[in-house]
Amino acid sequence: MPGNKTDAIDVRNAVKRYGDFTALKRISLTIRDNEFFTLLGPSGCGKTTLLRMIAGFEDVTEGEILLYGDEIESLPPHLRPVNTVFQNYALFPHMTILDNVAFGLEMRGKSKDTARKRAGEMLELVQLSQFAARKPSQLSGGQQQRVALARALAPQPKVLLLDEPLSALDLKLRKAMQLELKHLQRETGITFIFVTHDQEEALTMSDRIAVMSAGEMQQLGSPTEIYEQPRNMFVADFIGETNLLEVSVDQVMNGRAVCHLGGGHALTCNSVEGIGEGAKVHMSVRPERLFMSDVPVETESLKGRVAENIFVGTDISTLVDLAEGPQFIVRTSNSDRGNKRIFEPGSEIFVNMELGAGRLLMD
Amino acid sequence: MAAGAASGGSARADTYKDARGWLLLPSWAVLGIFVLGPVCMMLIYSFLTKEFRGGVIWEPSLAAYDQFFFDRGLFGDEPPKIEWTYISIFWRSIWQAGAATLLSLLIGFPTAYFIATRPENVRPVWVFLITIPYWVNLLIRTVSMKFLLRDQGPLNDFLIGTGLIDSPIHIVNTNFAVQLGLFYSYLPFMVLPVYAAVERYNFSLSEAAADLYASKWTTLRRIVLPAVKPGVVAGCILVFVPSMGSFLAPDLLGGAKNFMIGSLIEEQFKGNAGNWPFGAAASMILLTMVLIILMFSARQQAKADKAGG
Numbered sequence: 001m002p003g004n005k006t007d008a009i010d011v012r013n014a015v016k017r018y019g020d021f022t023a024l025k026r027i028s029l030t031i032r033d034n035e036f037f038t039l040l041g042p043s044g045c046g047k048t049t050l051l052r053m054i055a056g057f058e059d060v061t062e063g064e065i066l067l068y069g070d071e072i073e074s075l076p077p078h079l080r081p082v083n084t085v086f087q088n089y090a091l092f093p094h095m096t097i098l099d100n101v102a103f104g105l106e107m108r109g110k111s112k113d114t115a116r117k118r119a120g121e122m123l124e125l126v127q128l129s130q131f132a133a134r135k136p137s138q139l140s141g142g143q144q145q146r147v148a149l150a151r152a153l154a155p156q157p158k159v160l161l162l163d164e165p166l167s168a169l170d171l172k173l174r175k176a177m178q179l180e181l182k183h184l185q186r187e188t189g190i191t192f193i194f195v196t197h198d199q200e201e202a203l204t205m206s207d208r209i210a211v212m213s214a215g216e217m218q219q220l221g222s223p224t225e226i227y228e229q230p231r232n233m234f235v236a237d238f239i240g241e242t243n244l245l246e247v248s249v250d251q252v253m254n255g256r257a258v259c260h261l262g263g264g265h266a267l268t269c270n271s272v273e274g275i276g277e278g279a280k281v282h283m284s285v286r287p288e289r290l291f292m293s294d295v296p297v298e299t300e301s302l303k304g305r306v307a308e309n310i311f312v313g314t315d316i317s318t319l320v321d322l323a324e325g326p327q328f329i330v331r332t333s334n335s336d337r338g339n340k341r342i343f344e345p346g347s348e349i350f351v352n353m354e355l356g357a358g359r360l361l362m363d
Numbered sequence: 364m365a366a367g368a369a370s371g372g373s374a375r376a377d378t379y380k381d382a383r384g385w386l387l388l389p390s391w392a393v394l395g396i397f398v399l400g401p402v403c404m405m406l407i408y409s410f411l412t413k414e415f416r417g418g419v420i421w422e423p424s425l426a427a428y429d430q431f432f433f434d435r436g437l438f439g440d441e442p443p444k445i446e447w448t449y450i451s452i453f454w455r456s457i458w459q460a461g462a463a464t465l466l467s468l469l470i471g472f473p474t475a476y477f478i479a480t481r482p483e484n485v486r487p488v489w490v491f492l493i494t495i496p497y498w499v500n501l502l503i504r505t506v507s508m509k510f511l512l513r514d515q516g517p518l519n520d521f522l523i524g525t526g527l528i529d530s531p532i533h534i535v536n537t538n539f540a541v542q543l544g545l546f547y548s549y550l551p552f553m554v555l556p557v558y559a560a561v562e563r564y565n566f567s568l569s570e571a572a573a574d575l576y577a578s579k580w581t582t583l584r585r586i587v588l589p590a591v592k593p594g595v596v597a598g599c600i601l602v603f604v605p606s607m608g609s610f611l612a613p614d615l616l617g618g619a620k621n622f623m624i625g626s627l628i629e630e631q632f633k634g635n636a637g638n639w640p641f642g643a644a645a646s647m648i649l650l651t652m653v654l655i656i657l658m659f660s661a662r663q664q665a666k667a668d669k670a671g672g
Contacts, residue, residue, distance in 0.1 A: 057570055077573040090571035094589045104575035
């Protein structure tokens with residue numbers, strides 16, 4: 001089947017096996033042109049393997065990979081018009097910063113002068129012009145990171161692959177680089193495929209995210225979709241903080257489900273496709289969608305006792321031991337203290353959730 | 364009080380310095396006894412007069428160096444001409460050692476690269492296999508080499524058997540046989556340092572080069588070789604220097620025509636026919652030449668590094 005010329009990358013039924021071990025179990029996904037796409041998952045989920053298959057460092061056991069409509073899975077890496085920013089940067093230690101950035105251009109047949117001129121422009125873009133004559137070892141981690149970025153962008157690849165490029169930086173620098181990367185992506189108009197295990201990073205930067213686990217894709221969607229409408233237990237648990245409750249489903253109707261807890265307490269929440277009556281599943285509710293009161297105020301109120309209040313800067317996290325169920329986290333924003341109450345540890349309270357805040361999950 | 368503390372501190376530092384001096388004694392002793400001593404002895408002997416049945420007479424003389432560089436006729440009364448005999452032996456030695464080094468590099472580098480890219484647990488096995496032949500005495504190995512290469516030897520038998528050639532190729536008693544012999548003698552000295560360098564090489568640099576459109580060959584030339592250069596240089600020195608002074612391989616595989624400087628020196632100290640001052644002088648010249656070559660290559664290296672940077 002011919003590929004779509006306007007899609008940057010089309011992965012079709014890609015399988016990767018190392019002997020008996022299957023690293024990728026039949027992945028299919030389409031990455032659009034000019035998109036900031038993130039592969040997100042814990043270590044060992046196959047996200048880096050998939051990225052390396054696109055770059056050409058790993059061969060594809062089964063399936064196809066298309067780049068703007070052309071099959072590339074059989075091409076060696078040096079013939080693929082994609083560039084990679086490596087996790088350890090992999091800057092050439094014996095070359096100057098300028099020569100590092102010019103390398104890819106030279107290899108594409110540009111004259112040394114043209115390559116260096118363009119490399120100089122790239123260094124300007126990442127604000128490292130004054131370091132052009134230095135060797136990589138004379139630069140800090142953050143600067144090396146930006147050189148790696150300039151080097152990968154210089155030959156104007158069709159797709160830029162980024163393999164956890166920010167993981168070695170400290171928090172502040174990482175935050176700054178997240179924004180810088182996002183801006184660079186918009187300025188250059190190049191499709192970025194970003195691999196990370198950091199869900200916050202993924203939510204901040206991406207247009208779309210593919211959440212992966214154990215060689216399988218769990219969910220693909222925009223950051224809001226992934227966060228607000230997780231499809232299964234894994235996604236809900238991996239992305240952000242969540243509270244989980246074991247429930248039995250009594251009735252499903254119009255996307256809503258009526259369920260009860262182990263002790264018989266009834267709840268109404270959002271359902272997802274594939275869950276029928278009688279199913280024993282989990283319900284998830286985000287901590288910021290809960291609030292506490294001394295009398296039940298909503299239809300969905302759960303009895304509990306405050307165990308601890310934890311101050312986390314912008315919010316206060318309250319741990320509540322539920323009468324029927326596990327410990328819940330309730331997050332109260334400090335800016336919302338006028339409307340929402342904080343209770344002392346030991347207080348008997350009710351945890352309330354609005355209709356629609358709770359959501360059933362596939363296992 | 365403060366002054367007292369300070370002087371106490373400096374006294375301790377002095378004690379420490381003294382102790383450090385004493386602790387260095389073994390290294391100085393080894394260097395003195397095994398390096399400086401012999402070289403000084405050789406230097407002194409080269410400026411003495413020869414005794415006819417070996418040994419020296421303690422009388423200063425430049426005769427040994429004069430004999431090496433100048434021809435004054437059979438009775439030593441003609442006007443001096445340049446003596447080419449020894450200079451040409453010298454030149455041949457440099458050339459042979461250079462060829463052997465190149466051969467070791469061409470074979471040794473891929474071997475070392477191969478070993479360094481095997482899974483970590485089998486690498487020591489390969490290194491071990493490479494070193495096994497070197498448990499056998501060098502003399503035995505060189506003689507066996509002669510048997511392998513001679514006209515009726517297994518190599519020629521095999522080549523004739525396969526029909527590639529009709530009559531045996533004469534390898535023994537050629538320059539090439541000597542080069543092969545030297546190459547075989549010193550191959551591990553090339554393989555081991557290169558292997559150590561390639562093993563330390565960060566292979567993600569090769570991936571980065573491939574990612575930036577460099578072919579395998581270009582990657583080897585532009586990225587891998589510069590990174591492992593110290594190992595390659597060390598290997599070349601370790602093969603070149605002993606090859607220069609070697610006498611076993613030239614004697615056994617080269618025959619009389621392919622005499623090298625090592626054999627010349629050996630002759631001067633063998634039996635009663637020798638000339639110790641002349642042997643010592645030839646050794647000093649060899650030492651000086653090797654030093655000059657090494658310094659020259661180090662300088663070229665530094666220049667290339669500067670230009671490359």
